[in-house]
Amino acid sequence: MLRPDELPARDRGAGARTVPLVTTARGATSFLNGITEFEAGAAIGHHTHNATESVVVIQGEAVVDIAGERTRLRCFDTTLVPANVAHHFENASATEPMKIFWTYASLETTRTLVASGERSRIDAEDPTGSAEPASVVREAARITVLPGRAKDFEAAVAAAAPLFQRARGARTLTLERSHEDPLEYRLEIGWDSVEDHVTGFRGSADFREWRRLIADCVAGPPEVMHFRPVLTAF
Structure with a gap:
């Protein structure tokens, strides 16, 4: 049983924080998931993944930018973004928080920031500071x-x-x-x-x-x- 309010979070900067849920360290075999919380008006950088991503808005309203096409999302609206397509999420509200629940289709999923080219493995973004998990x-x-x-x-x-x-x-x-x-x-x-x-x-x-x-x-x-x-x- 994984309870988000009892797990460590990683500060993503710019008003966003992520709580990893299902990871390889916790027994994942084929996918990863977690929750990212956005403060009012917060946004994360434009980026790509090497695997398919699905996101569900679970609190508030969001704006998703997928390959330059911007769409407003309500609670429980769901996105499916193919690998290597640039995208990002923003909190549509200037006053209320927003949360998304994300799932990646591979244990080896990476995130590459469009602006800098910086790449990191999703499952290695461990807020506890543990060593990068070994691949299966x-x-x-x-x-x-x-x-x-x-x-x-x-x-x-x-x-x-x-x-x-x-x-x-x-x-x-x-x-x-x-x-x-x-x-x-x-x-x-x-x-x-x-x-x-x-x-x-x-x-x-x-x-x-x-x-x-x-x-x-x-x-x-x-x-x-x-x-x-x-x-x-x-």
Whole structure:
């Protein structure tokens, strides 16, 4: 449970302050969100993000400038701004406060100020002064299944999902099937660290159960590599 009035805020300057809510440090797996409060007449600088942003006005009235087009927003009006589109919000009132609730579609979201080119990672803007959070490590496993066993394999992965979910450091799991080769799958699992996967999970009874579940469906052991984010462009 996250209560904004009990969490530290970051002074954005020019009469704006931000309270981060869902962050990687608090368990985020695929998005970030928080609240920014604007004093009467306050505005933040024109900027872009490398990921889609959605904003809901939750108090007062705002003006949003998206690529030079200015729109007045009432409480609960919602915006959707694609990546790399310059925008900013202003408090439309000269006397009353305004608040927005924002969500970014990537843990790796950055903010780049148009005027200066200064760039910072959203999830690193920690008002407690903590170190910049580490990026999630992605385990990518290429798995080839035996002819006629695709559905059995998919069922086995679904049955194994709780094994991964309770593993230390595991954050996400997705399974994709190749369009060109229906016998080939890619399993992606997000981990806090390589050690959580290689030393922690692989040494557990749950790992042995995972391999048992898929043993009769696969043509050979999964081919596994680990990746860290380098660039999120949009």
